[in-house]
Amino acid sequence: MAWRGLGIALLGTWALWSTGAILLGGSGPSGLRVVMALVLWALVIGVGAVWRRSAQETTGAVVLVCILGSSFFFALRPLHDLDWMEDQERLPSVSIDGDVITVENYRQFRYRTEFDWDADWSTQTFRFSELVGADMGIEQFTSIEAIAHTFVSFRFTDGRVLVASIEIRKEKDESFSALKGLFRQYERMVVLGDELDMVELRAVHRQDTVYLHPVDVSAEYTEAFLRSILEEAIEIEAEPVFYNTLSASCSTSLAKHIRAAGPVRWDYRMVLPGYVDAIAWELGWFGEESLDVLRERHTINERAVLAAGQEDFSSLIRAPR
Secondary structure (H helix, E strand, O other), X not given: OHHHHHHHHHHHHHHHHHHHHHHHHOOOXXXXXXXXXXXXXXXXXXXXXXXXXXXXXXXXXXXXXXHHHHHHHHOOOOXXXXXXXXXXXXXXXXXXXXXXXXXXXXXXXXXXXXXXXXXXXXXXXXXXXXXXXXXXXXXXXOOOOOXXXXXXXXXXXXXXXXXXXXEEEOEOOOOOOOOXXXXXXXXXXXXXXXXXXXXXXXXXXXXXXXXXXXXXXXXHHXXXXXXXXXHHHHHHHHOOOEOEOOOEOHHHHHHHHHHHHOOOOOOHHHHOHHHHHHHHHHOOOOOOOOHHHXXXXXXXHHHHHHHOOOOOHHHHOOOOO
């Protein structure tokens, strides 16, 4: 009896997930998707009622319903050739030759407002041997601490900064939804560019609170971290992949690269981007001062406004406070 109740509970859970997949991840008119969801629930209730009376004879039918009901979702495939937003229409093309990193489609947009910009893509060359450090960036774009965006700035000896940001790749007129992100609605990309683009945009034009925390880890760890991110960019250029709010978001993807660089214990907060700096602080990457003090010190918005548009933007936003 207990097993039968568990089976019905699992069937109900699957039905809830499938409803989300149909309504948020399905294609076609919204009315048709609502009808499909209602038909699904009618089928589930009918099968569940029969299964409750005769589980042994109907288990195969339940499994078949679940497989058929899920097939449309797992048949979805990510694509490269869609009508992308201009700022995400080009994937970075990365090549690594020994010490040398070459990045084509390195983004260097210059903004007048959040949605008014001069588009510019370039080819940049960096060297692992000239990598001097990294900063963890947190963009707080809501009042809820846990909901944020994470990125990483890699600093080089010549003063240049390579920013890596793992994001959804938006189609024109598409906006982000955490719920839709659970149902294969967005492709994932690694945006590579400079801070005049990717930090000024967030801190000055979106006016989101941005923390830029210097990370105190070994040079070997920093290089391995960067290598892992660049390898993901190479893989995505070769074959598109889906974004997932839980398993392949900005924070969980960065967590994967952090763990690839060195042993770091998994923490459930890694799925919540706003807590990534708290995890790093607990690991001792930011020093011994309290996280509240560090967040205040490393909030760069005021300096970013003063430095906006200047070529030495990266050094000015790091000026001591």
